[in-house]
Amino acid sequence: MIIGERDAALELVFDTDDQMIMFTTGLQYFINECHDTEKQQSIVHSKESNLRKLWNEVDVNGDSKLDIKEVEKLLVKLNFEVQKSLLKQKFKTYDKDNSGFIDFEEFKTLMNDLRMHEELTEIFNKYKQPKS
Secondary structure, three states: OOOOOHHHOOOOOOOOHHHHHHHHHHHHHHHHHOOOHHHHHHHHHHHHHHHHHHHHHHOOOOOOOEOHHHHHHHHHHOOOOOOHHHHHHHHHHHOOOOOOOEOHHHHHHHHHHHHOOHHHHHHHHHHOOOOO
16 A cells, blocks of 8 residues: 655555555554544543553653653663654644643653654545434
8 A cells, every 4th residue: 555655655565465454454444433523532541541640651850841861761671662752843833932841741642643654644634424
């Protein structure tokens, strides 16, 4: 599957047709379920609760802010691999007052930005179907 230019492509390779069918069926199920507002709210609440719990583990001094090294630790706990140069760039974007720290709300925005893949958004938007 190639979306956009080859350099910005999302390529999915499957060993068998069954794997491809299972993946695409699961993706379609996920897309359709995203139209269920109650489920969306439940997923968002659960995701935020888990993120808050990990945030509190990393924010050991309880000052409700993290520096870039603490954010790196948190990303490791989330099994999230980010190049240091990209993390520094994104961190500066969200550290609005240039204090060297971000708060939880800024971190949530940073995470959403890091998770967002334009290719997946294009696929999602192409195939989403409103519930009847």
